[in-house]
Amino acid sequence: MKKNIAIVMGGYSSEFGISIKSGNVVYKYLNRTAYVPYRIVITKDKWIYLDEQDKEFPVDKSDFSIFLGQEKIYFDCVFNAIHGTPGEDGLLQAYLELLGIPQTSCNHYEAALTFNKRDLLSTLKPYGVRCATSYYVNKGQSIDTKAIVEKVGLPCFVKANRAGSSYGISKVYQSEDLEKAIDHAFSEDDQVIIESYLDGTEVSVGVITYQNEVKVLPITEIVSENDFFDFEAKYLGKSQEITPARISKVQESNVTALAEFIYRTLGLKGYSRSEFIFMGDDPYLLEVNTTPGLTEESILPQQAQAAGINLEQLFASAIEEAIQ
Known part of the structure; x- marks a missing residue:
């Protein structure tokens, strides 16, 4: 029997538009033979389901369901594509946990911790994780x-x-x-x-749970045309994102081990993408993203493709892991 999947997108932050793009890519690639996808857009003013004609239907927040005609639709899983609050800072995760609805990103505490750069770095420094001053x-x-x-x-x-x-x-x-x-x-x-300021090679490392195993994806090197990897560089083509990264075997081994260590130590699940800068052979952690971009041009999907995982497989695995 097909599973009903709510793809939540939007949110309350400046990343609203990017989240909408990510959510629509998930909607596009989700396997219709296994899943019935529903686009759920969350804003401060309203939570709505958008049908194929972009007609709006309200979401019942008491149980996270929707009415279509006389039928009430419940969801087997929520695919979290919200960047920023409330999807990346733990609020949505806590709400869904209270309702007993599986969701594809990490749990609420881990989401709140990783979203707070200060708390994240303070938590990891005692483990020997290097960071900027x-x-x-x-x-x-x-x-x-x-x-x-x-x-x-x-x-x-x-x-x-x-x-x-x-x-x-x-x-x-x-x-x-x-x-x-x-x-x-x-x-x-x-x-x-x-x-x-750390003057070195910047890399992005995706770590996911895929087919019941923690998997570190091929590493991406970030080469910004601007002064740093800013919004233009990330989303307006002002950077090169080179996968696999042009780094030494020692650097690759060090950052791969560290990214997996961070994922396991923090108790993450689903997708994560961690950013590092190399000082010599040592990777210094910048941040950890637990709902990374999922557009066709985004870094994590590029890394998955380099690992032989297409978007349909990537998204289906997240849902099945969450439901399990």
Whole structure:
């Protein structure tokens, strides 16, 4: 019997449009012989099901179901394609867990932890995971630019603590530009992390659970045409994403082992994509994404393809793992 699959997309953050693209790719490639897919768009104002003609039907939040005519549709699994809140920070996962509905991403605590860059790095540092030197600022606090520069140096990166897709990020070369960069980050979050600049090769490593086994996908090297891997570089073609990465065997072995270690240590499931920068042969962790982009051009699908996994197989495996 076919399973009803809710593909949730949208969300409350600046990543709304990217999430819609990811969700529509999942909808396109999901195997119709095994699944009946439903596009569920979540916004702050409404939760709706969109049919083939883009007609809207409200979602009953009490049990996460929809009415189509006289029929009430329940879902066997939720495919989480929301980047940012509430799909990547644990809110949606906790809601679905309370309802007993399986979903394809990691559980609510792990999602909240990985979405918070400060907490993630603080959790992993005791395990010997290398990271950039960092400095924290919260909205409403006074900004001591001298103290920031003394700790992290220049240039440095100013980032929104809980945001993705490079929203709210700036590379700062002069101390007089710090406050402007921090204000820019505050447009995305009320917590900011400022990190030292790491000058090395940047790579992205996908780790997934596929056919009941944790699998590290081929590594992608990031070569940005811009000053760093910003929004334009990620989504507007201003970068090269080279899979497999042009790194040494030692570097490949080190980052593969570390990415799998992080996935297992944090108790992740489903998809993850971790970003690293090499300083010599040592990978330094930047962040972990637990609902990475799933468009045909996105990094994780590229890596899966390089591993011989097509999108239909990739998406079906996530659903079956979640249901199990």
